[in-house]
Amino acid sequence: MNLIVFTKRVPATQEEELRITGEGKAVDLSKVPFKVNDWDNYSVEEAVRIVEKSGGTATAVSIGDAESDEVLRRAIAMGAKDGLLLETGDVFHDPNVRATLIHNFLKKENLPFDAIFTGVQSEDDQFGAVGGILAAKLGLPFVSMVIGIDTVESDHLIVRRELEGGLQERVKVMLPCVISIQTGINEPRYVSIMGIRKASKVERKVYKAADYQDSMKSKIEIIKWVYPPKKAGAKILSGELESACKELLGILKEKGVYQ
Amino acid sequence: MSYALIVAEVRRGLFEERNLDSIGICSLLEKDPIMLIPESDYSVNWEALSGVIKVKIEETQFLNPLNMVNILGKVIGKRGKPDVIIFTNSASGAELAAYTAGYFDLPIITDVSNYDKEQGVFYKSYYSDKIFGEFKPSGDGSFIITVRSGSFKEYVTENGTTPSIETIEDITASPVRTFMEYVEEEKTDVDITKADFLLSLGRGIGNKDEIPSYEELAGLLKAVISGSRPVIDKMWLPKARQVGTSGKTVKPKVYLAMGISGAFQHIAGMKDSDCIIAVNKDPEAPIFQYANYGIVADIHKVRDKLKDILKA
Ligand SMILES: Cc1cc2nc3c(=O)[nH]c(=O)nc-3n(C[C@H](O)[C@H](O)[C@H](O)COP(=O)(O)OP(=O)(O)OC[C@H]3O[C@@H](n4cnc5c(N)ncnc54)[C@H](O)[C@@H]3O)c2cc1C
Numbered sequence: 001m002n003l004i005v006f007t008k009r010v011p012a013t014q015e016e017e018l019r020i021t022g023e024g025k026a027v028d029l030s031k032v033p034f035k036v037n038d039w040d041n042y043s044v045e046e047a048v049r050i051v052e053k054s055g056g057t058a059t060a061v062s063i064g065d066a067e068s069d070e071v072l073r074r075a076i077a078m079g080a081k082d083g084l085l086l087e088t089g090d091v092f093h094d095p096n097v098r099a100t101l102i103h104n105f106l107k108k109e110n111l112p113f114d115a116i117f118t119g120v121q122s123e124d125d126q127f128g129a130v131g132g133i134l135a136a137k138l139g140l141p142f143v144s145m146v147i148g149i150d151t152v153e154s155d156h157l158i159v160r161r162e163l164e165g166g167l168q169e170r171v172k173v174m175l176p177c178v179i180s181i182q183t184g185i186n187e188p189r190y191v192s193i194m195g196i197r198k199a200s201k202v203e204r205k206v207y208k209a210a211d212y213q214d215s216m217k218s219k220i221e222i223i224k225w226v227y228p229p230k231k232a233g234a235k236i237l238s239g240e241l242e243s244a245c246k247e248l249l250g251i252l253k254e255k256g257v258y259q
Numbered sequence: 260m261s262y263a264l265i266v267a268e269v270r271r272g273l274f275e276e277r278n279l280d281s282i283g284i285c286s287l288l289e290k291d292p293i294m295l296i297p298e299s300d301y302s303v304n305w306e307a308l309s310g311v312i313k314v315k316i317e318e319t320q321f322l323n324p325l326n327m328v329n330i331l332g333k334v335i336g337k338r339g340k341p342d343v344i345i346f347t348n349s350a351s352g353a354e355l356a357a358y359t360a361g362y363f364d365l366p367i368i369t370d371v372s373n374y375d376k377e378q379g380v381f382y383k384s385y386y387s388d389k390i391f392g393e394f395k396p397s398g399d400g401s402f403i404i405t406v407r408s409g410s411f412k413e414y415v416t417e418n419g420t421t422p423s424i425e426t427i428e429d430i431t432a433s434p435v436r437t438f439m440e441y442v443e444e445e446k447t448d449v450d451i452t453k454a455d456f457l458l459s460l461g462r463g464i465g466n467k468d469e470i471p472s473y474e475e476l477a478g479l480l481k482a483v484i485s486g487s488r489p490v491i492d493k494m495w496l497p498k499a500r501q502v503g504t505s506g507k508t509v510k511p512k513v514y515l516a517m518g519i520s521g522a523f524q525h526i527a528g529m530k531d532s533d534c535i536i537a538v539n540k541d542p543e544a545p546i547f548q549y550a551n552y553g554i555v556a557d558i559h560k561v562r563d564k565l566k567d568i569l570k571a
């Protein structure tokens with residue numbers, strides 16, 4: 001089985017204070033650390049496991065600036081055979097643009113594959129759309145929210161997709177196909193700094209995104225960035241930790257859940 | 260004709276409540292809401308719709324993106340392109356929307372939680388709700404949106420008239436993706452939906468080794484432990500403890516969230532708790548917008564301090 005797996009480098013914004021600059025023109029990410037997109041980490045792991053079990057290769061692909069080489073090295077350290085970078089200094093917010101770029105690239109380079117794996121969503125833009133758009137452009141079947149791959153055959157997969165409230169559905173999908181992987185499908189292996197350093201010895205191929213930009217006009221416009229609408233918000237228990245904690249216990253007593 | 264096409268989300272005979280958000284946004288968009296739905300006995304707010312297009316197809320086939328594009332092709336052939344196609348932002352809505360956008364080459368904006376009528380811009384979450392982008396589809400052709408549940412249902416208006424009804428049939432089911440069966444979650448002994456007091460742990464706890472110490476705190480407080488998705492994904496807690504859209508919906512008297520940022524998929528599962536208390540070291544964490552009380556601090560320090568006080 002030859003698998004192409006997408007991996008994206010994203011800012012780890014969970015614990016950072018984000019500032020909008022230029023009256024809504026940009027979000028300042030200059031001091032934010034970057035990491036692999038959580039969903040893609042699970043997706044690379046799943047691709048590598050399939051290849052380890054039934055042969056073939058996993059090829060990792062990323063779109064981004066030269067720094068994205070980092071997530072490709074990481075994918076190689078996990079077991080991907082190759083890492084391909086579609087290099088661009090631009091950030092394409094529109095998922096249609098990213099899917100078109102990938103589509104053009106796969107066609108022009110004629111990369112062979114049995115299945116393409118993406119993550120369900122990017123942590124930063126949360127579009128959750130690149131996999132589905134790409135599948136339709138390629139004329140291939142698509143399944144998203146994949147939380148289990150039960151059967152791998154030469155012409156089809158049987159997968160479980162996650163719905164709401166703990167419910168799943170089992171779906172049969174013919175190959176080649178595009179699937180989007182949900183977190184929790186597996187336990188991604190640990191990657192050491194040593195492992196990543198070793199992976200650096202495998203040459204990563206760099207392609208210029210500009211060479212694949214046919215019909216890549218953005219279909220949506222970003223007008224500006226804004227902070228979330230403020231609701232009333234929480235009453236913050238401030239002061240010394242001791243007094244805040246005592247106040248918290250007081251609230252628990254008042255609500256009748258703690259005596 | 261100018262209209263908004265709403266793709267209904269139905270599951271095992273139920274018309275999902277989040278469809279109301281799809282109907283509600285039509286009032287803001289000032290478009291006639293026409294709903295696409297499988298032909299079956301669903302309990303729907305018919306009077307809030309201008310029209311209904313019933314599709315003679317099995318529900319599980321309707322929710323399959325490879326069939327949905329054929330259904331939409333027929334709708335467009337019959338009544339022209341809609342101004343906007345609206346999906347829920349759920350596991351199925353998101354899957355259908357993305358594939359439809361690619362198939363018909365349409366602009367797509369997902370996870371829309373607000374709409375500014377004056378400027379015609381859609382608000383879309385970025386960075387787990389820390390920033391929002393104001394987006395507009397380019398040009399004035401059809402476009403696709405998915406709407407965040409709970410965002411627009413207040414705008415639903417029932418005009419007291421029955422909607423027009425059309426029927427679509429002869430949809431050939433795709434052989435390349437087929438539904439096999441539903442798989443239910445295993446039953447477990449602890450039911451977090453029954454607890455009065457939940458101590459809920461998020462990725463902020465850092466690693467699995469911290470769990471026993473929070474269990475000890477839960478023991479002292481007589482609270483039941485639950486968690487956000489990453490904690491369950493990493494298998495630090497069992498799946499039955501997950502709060503959120505793909506886990507459980509809980510309404511305890513007190514929901515004490517420690518190290519949880521407040522992504523909407525999590526909020527959707529706990530926002531109706533009587534009292535929400537959040538502990539997070541990031542004062543900008545979105546969860547503070549939904550909480551009644553908050554402590555901005557390191558959760559481990561709060562845990563240790565609470566234990567000290569309780570043991571004293
Ligand atoms: C289809 C789909 C379904 C989903 N379903 C669910 C679901 O059912 N339930 C769910 O929860 N999520 C769900 N998610 C995931 C959701 O989008 C978020 O990724 C997730 O809720 C984030 O969990 P978290 O808040 O624990 O982690 P993070 O977002 O990483 O937040 C961790 C928080 O901990 C804080 N923190 C870190 N260290 C400390 C410290 N020492 N002291 C104090 N604070 C600290 C940080 O400031 C941060 O705010 C779903 C996503 C998708 C796409």
Ligand SMILES: Nc1ncnc2c1ncn2[C@@H]1O[C@H](COP(=O)(O)O)[C@@H](O)[C@H]1O
Nearest residue numbers: 006007063118119121122127128129130
């Ligand atoms: N710049 C990128 N580089 C590599 N993969 C990407 C990129 N953007 C999106 N993807 C893939 O598409 C998935 C969904 O992204 P999105 O539609 O942005 O939420 C991600 O999990 C990735 O697998």
